[in-house]
Amino acid sequence: MSKIVLLLAVLFYFTGIVQAMTPANVENVQEAQTYGVARKNLSAGVLLSKWTIADSKKTNRFGIDERVIVYTPYAVAAVDAQNRAKSGQKVDVKDGLALAQAYDGILALGAIINSSFKVEPKSLTVHILQGKKSLSPYNITLDTASAHNLKISRDKLLFAGKFQNPTKKQDANADNKKKPNSLLTKDPAGIGAEEVVVQVWNMQYFIYFDLTQIDLTKPMLFTISDQASGDREFKINLMDMN
Numbered sequence: 001m002s003k004i005v006l007l008l009a010v011l012f013y014f015t016g017i018v019q020a021m022t023p024a025n026v027e028n029v030q031e032a033q034t035y036g037v038a039r040k041n042l043s044a045g046v047l048l049s050k051w052t053i054a055d056s057k058k059t060n061r062f063g064i065d066e067r068v069i070v071y072t073p074y075a076v077a078a079v080d081a082q083n084r085a086k087s088g089q090k091v092d093v094k095d096g097l098a099l100a101q102a103y104d105g106i107l108a109l110g111a112i113i114n115s116s117f118k119v120e121p122k123s124l125t126v127h128i129l130q131g132k133k134s135l136s137p138y139n140i141t142l143d144t145a146s147a148h149n150l151k152i153s154r155d156k157l158l159f160a161g162k163f164q165n166p167t168k169k170q171d172a173n174a175d176n177k178k179k180p181n182s183l184l185t186k187d188p189a190g191i192g193a194e195e196v197v198v199q200v201w202n203m204q205y206f207i208y209f210d211l212t213q214i215d216l217t218k219p220m221l222f223t224i225s226d227q228a229s230g231d232r233e234f235k236i237n238l239m240d241m242n
Contacts, residue, residue, distance in 0.1 A: 024073040024100035026093055028242075032074045033096050036081030047082055051075045051241055053222075053234045060229040061152065062114045062200045068222060068234040069110040073100035074242050076108075107209040109222065110143075116228045118145050118201045128209060129221040139208045150200040 022028065039047050048069050055066040069075075077096040084091045107128075113119075121140035128135040207224075214220065219237040 022073075023104045024077070024097055026097060028074060029077045029096045029100050030093050032077035032100070033081035033091050033093065035074075036078035037085045037091055039078075040082050040085035042082075044079055044082065047079060048075060053236055055232040056235055057231060057233040060114065060232060062116055062150065062198075062229055063232070064114050064150070064200070064202070066113045066232055068112075068236070070236060070238070070241060071103060071108040071110060072238075072241055073103045076100055076103055105211050107211050107214060109207045109209075111205045111207055111224055112202070113205075113224060113226075113232060114200050114202050114229065115226050116198060116200060118147075119203060119226045119228075121205065123226055124205070125223075125225045126207060127223050128214065129223065130215055130218055135209060135213050137207045137209050141206045143204045143206055145201055145203045147199050147201050149197050151195045151197055154194045154196055 036047065045052075051070045051072065053068050053070070055063065060066060077100045080096055080099050081091045119142075121142055124140060126137055126140060216238055219235060219239075222234040222236055223231060224234075225231040
């Protein structure tokens with residue numbers, strides 16, 4: 001009896017992997033499309049919540065809801081079906097299958113991060129860690145980038161500054177003794193707390209790894225860092241996804 005239970009446990013374990021990263025086929029694409037169409041009134045972000053992981057380190061002083069989305073073939077087919085349903089287009093399994101198959105053999109990640117400057121892909125340090133193994137992506141693409149103002153305490157800004165590598169323009173501003181825009185706020189106890197307004201960039205990257213180099217049976221740690229904002233860490237377990 002114990003051998004049967006063990007065998008069933010092993011089969012269940014590997015079934016989870018098949019659900020997450022198996023090559024796309026008609027059956028799982030249809031299932032994904034049904035999932036996406038049924039949620040056509042939700043935002044894409046809500047739909048993808050099952051495949052979204054937040055930064056577990058949270059040391060980036062400029063960080064606002066930094067996260068990584070794991071684009072499995074199932075997730076890609078579901079989002080495509082949701083978009084088509086929203087716009088009144090026909091949801092066809094042939095189209096969904098072609099799209100999902102483009103992600104076969106690939107671990108595709110969408111990373112949404114913030115920094116004090118627009119970080120080009122070549123300036124990022126990106127790895128997947130599994131035990132003693134460290135893997136680098138074969139491609140990183142900057143998809144979107146936009147800047148906005150953020151109020152931050154001067155203490156936090158100065159602490160974050162130790163990560164920064166100022167440009168010549170920033171150095172010139174320092175020489176001219178230019179100060180950032182600031183305002184004085186008070187906490188409930190009436191103690192003054194100075195804040196400064198800084199420009200923060202929100203960026204989304206698409207990052208691709210060779211799936212054959214990854215052990216699908218083990219959790220992984222995805223890390224991404226830049227000079228201004230330090231390290232971010234995302235704990236990914238493909239067994240928890242489909």
